[in-house]
Every structure is written in C-alpha cells, then in structure tokens.
Amino acid sequence: MAPLIDIFRALADPTRLRIMALLRAMELSVGELAQVLGQSQPRVSRHVKILTDVGLADRRKEGAWVFVGLGDRVRVEPLLAAADGWRRPEDHEARADRDRLTAVRADRAAAAEAWFADHAAEWDAIRSLHVAESEVEAATVAMLSAGMVGRLVDIGTGTGRMIELLAPLANQALGVDRSPEMLRMARSKLSDAGLASVELRQGDMYALPLPPGSADTAVLHQVLHYAQQPAAAIAEAARLLVRGGRLLIVDFARHEREELRQRAAHVRLGFDDAQVQAWFGDAGLILDEVQELAGGALTVKLWLGRKGAGPLSKRIAA
Template sequence: MLTTFKSLADPTRLRLLAVLARGEFTVQELTTILDVGQSRVSRHLKILSEAGLLSVKREGTWAYYRLDGRNDFFQDIRPFVESRLTRDAGACPDRERLLMVLEQRRVRSLEFFNRHARQWDDLVRDALPMAAYRARLLDQVPARPVILEIGVGTGNLLDGLRRRADRVIGVDHSSVMLQQAGQRIRDAGLTGIELRLGEMRHLPVSEGEVQWAVLNMVLHHAPQPQQVFCELARVLAPGGGITLADLHRHQNEWARERMADQWLGFERSELEGWLLMAGFELKSFEMLNGRDSEHAVVLLSAVKIQ
C-alpha cells in the first residue's frame, strides 16, 4: 500500500495513469500528450513501473507502456482512481492531445490504404507472405442471418461469407478499398452484400444489428485494439461472436513503414485479456506456423457473454 500511494503522489504520474487508462503509448507519444520533456516522462514511468502499476510491451525498436495487473492493491482501487481522474478538469488538454495522437495513427493508416488499394492483394502476397489460413478462418464462421466483416479491404472474403449468411455487411475506412470490393462484388454477380464506409472503433452499425463478426488481418492496424472489441460487443446481438485472424507477434520492424502496421502482431495473452474486458469468452485459439519466410497467424473465435 505504501509503495502504491507513493507512486500515485505526483500530478504528472496521475496524468500518465489517466492517459494509459485509454490505451498503450510510446514514450514519444506520452511526451506529446503530456507536453513535458522526455526525461521527465521516462523518470515517472520508471517509478510507476517499479511499483507494479505499468508494464512495457516491446515491439521491435518501439516500447509501449500499459497499465499492468501485477500490483493487486492498485487493481482493487483502480476503478475509483480512474473515475476521479476522468473528472479532473485539468486533464482536458491531455485528452485533446491524446485524441490528436490517435488521429495521427488513424490518418497514417488511411493514407497508406488509399494509396495502395489497387495493388493491395499483390503487395500483401509479396511483402507479407503468411501461413495458409483462409479456409480455416471460414470454417470457424458459423451460419448466421447477418455477418459483419471489419476491414473488408478488396473483398476477397465476401464470397465465402455470403455463403454463410443471408446478408453480409462489409466495413472499411478506405473509400478506395471499398471501390475495389464493390468491383469484385459486381464482377462475381454477388447479392446480399452491403458496403459501408467507417472506422473499426466507431462502426456504422446499429446496436445488436449483426450476429457474427469477422476480422481478417485488420486488428494490427487499429490505433486502440481493445476499443475495437468493445465496439464489437455493442453491435453484436446476444449470443453473437467473432472470428479473428491476425499476425502472431514478430519483430519485423519494416512492417510499420512498408505495410503501415501499428502493431507487430499479438500474443494470446493480450488478445484474451482484451476480449475478457470487452465481455467476450474465448472459445478456440490456434497458431498456424508458416513455412520459410511466412508469418505465423493466430486464429481465434469468441462469443459475447450474455
């Protein structure tokens, strides 16, 4: 208790906690959000980490700080602390700069996809070869009246998803990607598919509108992955669920620039933690290892807890 209270007894460290309650950030991003020097931010991060309030996730040359569960006492008082921090009017400038950092992440990704949409399938095949997983992913998607695909891209899953649903909704934040998906739909003569422009953190889908959701290689582009799962819980009907395929954690730093990846894949523990916090129960998880230079893929299904 004494260690925890000492670590909290500083206004800058309280500001850091308020920011990190919203997601994971690098030292550089935290410096921008708090508008203070890097050495000062690093010193306070060290104190919070030593007290067990924070942990560091290293991805290539980047390090992301996050709230941690090692300090049992802090976990007990965390809801109260966070509720008081959100009511602190002095934190408003921090929140504005935090939203600016997240917007920079989003815009960087959007510009990349708009620029490369017409060559996207070739780019992925050549630059980021992955273990064969498409058939396994579709096998895990149950038949449902309405299925949502987040990050529909050029639409290469739409045909398979349409075979499992009366109606498919495809969402993407890139209008150019949606144009490519629309052309694929027309060329294949597919019906019952609706394309919508929107962000995965704020889906253009009403509450409980869909019964299943599919995320195919999109979560590693999300500015805040945990928020995506919370948004999925909103749009899924009771008993609904998700099927997700994404990259397993790797250290290929070049993917940030060449593929606009925000995250270098994921471990089971963090995915399961985000799902649990958003109200999902993990039902299946497997890792498909690639051959030679192919990236390993994680494949999971989870259901919304009633």
C-alpha cells in the same frame, strides 16, 4: 414509415422506376446512376432524394462520392415482388439501361485491376512471409461454419474477400471500411462474384455505423495490426453482437518484423493469446477457440470469441 400514398407517388415517375430497377442490380454512385440514365447529376440527386424520403432508397456518403442502394428490405421487397408480377416484356429503354450498367461494371473492374497492379508487389511480399492464403481461408470457413453465421459484418472489409468467402454461410452480409477506394474495389469484386446485393458502408472501426445487436457474426480479418487502439476496436465489434454472437479475429501472432511498420504501415507487430483474451474479457466476450497456422516468418492466428456465453477457451493445434 411513409404513408402508402407517398410511396406510390414516389414511384409514379419513369426515371424513379428505372433507378429502382438499377439499384436492384447493384449499389451505384449518383454519378454512375447519371451515367446510366443519361441525365445530369443534380436531376438524378433530386429523384434519389424523393426515393430516400419514403425509405425506398438509402444514400451513403463515402469521401467525395455518394452511393445509393435499396432501402429497408421490409419496405422494398413487397414492391419489387409486385413489380415482378406486373412486369411487361423488356422495352428498349430497359435494355439500354442494362447495357450501360454493364459498362459501369467494366469501368469498376478496370479501376480495380489498375489498383491491384500498382500494389501487387507490396501484397505479394507480405503474403510470402506466412502460410498460403488458401489455408487461412479454409481455417476461417471451418471455424465459422461450426455455428450459425446469420447476419455477418466484416469490419475493415478491404477488397471484400471475406464477404465473398463467407456470404454463402450468412443470411445477410455487410462490409464496412474507412477507405472509399477500398470500397470501390470491393464493389467491383463482389459484383463480378455475383454478390452485387451485399451491402457495403464507409465507416470507422472505432465507431461503426450500425446499432447494437445488429450482427450475429463479426470478422476482423488482418485489420487489428493497423489499429492504434485494438481494445477499442474489439469493444466496438462486440457492441454489434447479439448475446451468443461471435467475433472472429484473424491476424498475426506476435513477431519482430519491425520493417513492416515502415513498409506496410503495421502499427502492431502481432498479438499473443493472453492479450487477446484480456481484450475479449473487457468487451464482454469469452475466448472460445484459438487456432495457429505456422509456416513462414509470420504465424497467422485465429481467435474466436462469443458474447455473453460460451465454453472455456480451447486451443487447436495447426
């Protein structure tokens, strides 16, 4: 931990105080920070490095972009509380920063809208093959709300829908995705939903950027059918869980829709219960619940596993 004097030195600059205020509102790329602050990217990067060196900010590279968020909450929250106590009436610069931040949000939303417009037909074609997404989401919430969600990690978060859905049940929520484009879409969506403080990270489902025991609940929602190595992805998700922690997989039951390999890049054509149970067992998980949602050419299934302890598996009829 940096000495207290170094922390206060890092904050003894108007630009760095402005950066802290902006990061409190939402995670931003270095380019977006430069846009809001009206400064060059190299200059903003130097300020960010000073904040990062004392643990007040956290930098993460996602493709060609570098995103910046607040640092460890144990370090940052007392300083934010002090800033609230010392806050003076909002000045012109703070109002201008807030207005430019609104413009950044609008740019993200426009990019997200364009992306979804380009992919809407593909997504709608797959959705038409199974029960309504609202039914899947209701089943997901019901299954997880039966226990403590705690620290939630959504693996392959995509557009952030599971974070948006489950964050109210969680103490903390973090989404991981390999695609920088998807993470930018998620940031826009979650910001619009008032969840700008949710953490998003770029990472591979086979090598998640998190330590063991960092999650109480992990979710793989419509992700596993893209996996070349589903067993490895499940084992990596299980690694994150505390003892008694839960892993929920939402995916398709085994099917024969071969066209989805070409049309939607599906690697696996669904899964059966015995297969998932075997993978859970290899990862130190016990299959706790299985729920089936039939209705359409594809059947959606939910498999809930528990690490290290739990009752024998039980089936819930749809």
